[in-house]
Amino acid sequence: MPQHLKHVLRRALRSLWENGYLNSVSSGVIAATTLLFGVYLSVQFNLNNMVDTWDRDIHVSAYFHPDVPEQRRFDVRDQIATRDEVTKVRYVSSDTANLWMQERMPAMETILQELGSDTLPSSLEISLTTTAAKPGSIDTFARTLSVTDFSDVDYGQEWIEKFQGFLSLLKLLGAIMGSLILIAALFLVMNTVHLVVYNRKDELEIQKLVGATDGYITAPFLVEGLIQGLMGSLFALLGLAAVHRLLVVRLKDTFELAITTELQFLPSSYIALLFIAGSVLGVGAAFLAVHRFLSKVN
Amino acid sequence: MIRAYHVTKRYGDVHALRDVTVKLGKGEFCYVTGPSGAGKTTMLKMLYGSVQPTEGKLLVGGVDVSRLSRRRLPYLRRNIGIVFQDFKLIDTRTVGENVGLALEVLGSSRDLIDRRVNAVLNIVGLPGRGSEYPPTLSGGEQQRVAVARAIVNDPSILLADEPTGNLDGAMAIEVMEILRAINLRGTTVMVATHDTGLMNRFPYRKLRFEAGRLVVS
Numbered sequence: 001m002p003q004h005l006k007h008v009l010r011r012a013l014r015s016l017w018e019n020g021y022l023n024s025v026s027s028g029v030i031a032a033t034t035l036l037f038g039v040y041l042s043v044q045f046n047l048n049n050m051v052d053t054w055d056r057d058i059h060v061s062a063y064f065h066p067d068v069p070e071q072r073r074f075d076v077r078d079q080i081a082t083r084d085e086v087t088k089v090r091y092v093s094s095d096t097a098n099l100w101m102q103e104r105m106p107a108m109e110t111i112l113q114e115l116g117s118d119t120l121p122s123s124l125e126i127s128l129t130t131t132a133a134k135p136g137s138i139d140t141f142a143r144t145l146s147v148t149d150f151s152d153v154d155y156g157q158e159w160i161e162k163f164q165g166f167l168s169l170l171k172l173l174g175a176i177m178g179s180l181i182l183i184a185a186l187f188l189v190m191n192t193v194h195l196v197v198y199n200r201k202d203e204l205e206i207q208k209l210v211g212a213t214d215g216y217i218t219a220p221f222l223v224e225g226l227i228q229g230l231m232g233s234l235f236a237l238l239g240l241a242a243v244h245r246l247l248v249v250r251l252k253d254t255f256e257l258a259i260t261t262e263l264q265f266l267p268s269s270y271i272a273l274l275f276i277a278g279s280v281l282g283v284g285a286a287f288l289a290v291h292r293f294l295s296k297v298n
Numbered sequence: 299m300i301r302a303y304h305v306t307k308r309y310g311d312v313h314a315l316r317d318v319t320v321k322l323g324k325g326e327f328c329y330v331t332g333p334s335g336a337g338k339t340t341m342l343k344m345l346y347g348s349v350q351p352t353e354g355k356l357l358v359g360g361v362d363v364s365r366l367s368r369r370r371l372p373y374l375r376r377n378i379g380i381v382f383q384d385f386k387l388i389d390t391r392t393v394g395e396n397v398g399l400a401l402e403v404l405g406s407s408r409d410l411i412d413r414r415v416n417a418v419l420n421i422v423g424l425p426g427r428g429s430e431y432p433p434t435l436s437g438g439e440q441q442r443v444a445v446a447r448a449i450v451n452d453p454s455i456l457l458a459d460e461p462t463g464n465l466d467g468a469m470a471i472e473v474m475e476i477l478r479a480i481n482l483r484g485t486t487v488m489v490a491t492h493d494t495g496l497m498n499r500f501p502y503r504k505l506r507f508e509a510g511r512l513v514v515s
Contacts, residue, residue: 004405203388210400210447211376298348
């Protein structure tokens with residue numbers, strides 16, 4: 001290992017040890033910031049997953065006019081089934097729809113029975129290929145369905161688009177909030193590192209007098225910043241894992257929702273991003289703090 | 299080794315140095331003297347690049363300090379040893395670490411640092427004291443550690459700003475003996491002092507400043 005690198009590492013570790021309290025504060029601030037960042041990433045990741053799943057589950061419900069004869073309905077079903085963008089077509093008769101409704105809403109059973117089995121229209125449930133299920137394509141597909149056979153076509157895309165709009169807004173808000181938190185954290189960590197620098201002011205001035213370059217003086221602080229950043233990120237990750245575990249259990253217990261089983265922890269690429277964010281925060285703050293000090297010393 | 303041509307240093311309207319022209323040869327020993335505020339410290343600070351002349355040209359070891367960039371400054375200082383009145387030692391570092399600092403910034407190996415530190419501690423009369431901490435030493439010993447740090451990388455110029463100012467008579471003489479010994483090894487030594495007793499005991503060339511002007515050279 002080159003001598004310079006050895007000196008840098010030795011001085012960085014020594015400073016970490018000697019200024020333990022201030023360095024813990026820096027790591028703590030980085031941990032809190034990366035934890036917030038991690039929560040944001042986690043929410044975004046799971047919401048994106050949710051939308052992806054819904055996208056995959058999208059199917060078109062086409063409701064027949066009541067006066068379309070049954071044989072015609074089967075013909076239309078078979079005709080649609082041959083199309084390339086269609087993966088599956090299921091015919092739902094009026095009776096089946098009525099039974100389904102009664103099962104889902106037992107309180108309405110009597111009313112539905114009184115209204116008769118042809119209250120709900122018969123329909124086709126058409127599943128599409130992934131490409132055809134995209135927002136633009138599904139619209140085009142729906143328009144190709146004959147208006148003389150169907151009274152209404154529904155595919156829930158509008159709702160998902162609205163949700164995607166909400167997600168985009170969430171991303172924007174997250175980016176703005178994230179930037180503000182990052183700046184605040186950078187400022188906090190920078191000032192903490194500045195205290196460490198100030199603690200070692202005399203030593204650094206002496207180093208300059210004996211011919212140390214700015215790079216020689218700055219390097220150990222950057223290593224310290226990197227270590228603080230990595231430590232902070234590690235704590236944040238542990239915190240995030242704890243929150244995730246707690247949240248999954250609580251949501252399951254409270255709502256018994258199937259959705260909670262799909263709540264996923266951050267994938268490795270997001271975890272790497274978390275560590276990169278923590279490291280950049282630690283190193284960036286250290287660089288700015290030392291640079292500010294050195295610019296005042298001759 | 300040191301050449302100043304019409305050097306002036308102003309802080310706003312205040313003249314710290316006025317039109318100073320002086321030459322100092324290799325291996326020479328000289329005092330920079332004069333009353334407080336005469337410009338002694340400013341002269342030394344200019345020589346190690348802590349302040350730059352407002353006017354004139356200043357050459358140190360062939361390097362034009364008046365035009366020296368911030369990036370090149372460390373390389374000038376590696377050829378200059380500096381001793382201060384208040385020693386400027388790091389209390390939390392051992393004597394050996396304090397002395398070895400000047401070699402550490404050069405990226406020297408631990409072996410070389412240890413060898414050089416032991417050698418210079420012998421020169422300043424502190425053999426085997428490398429593991430002690432500065433606060434446990436007397437003022438004279440601390441100043442000798444500072445001198446050891448200044449000469450550990452064998453600089454061609456040694457600048458000492460009031461090196462005996464905080465020391466009593468006997469300790470001051472000890473430190474001056476060491477500076478003289480270093481000078482005898484070929485190092486150019488410049489000592490800022492207003493201690494006439496010491497200058498009489500160790501008679502060398504005097505550069506006398508008054509109100510920023512060099513009146514005796």
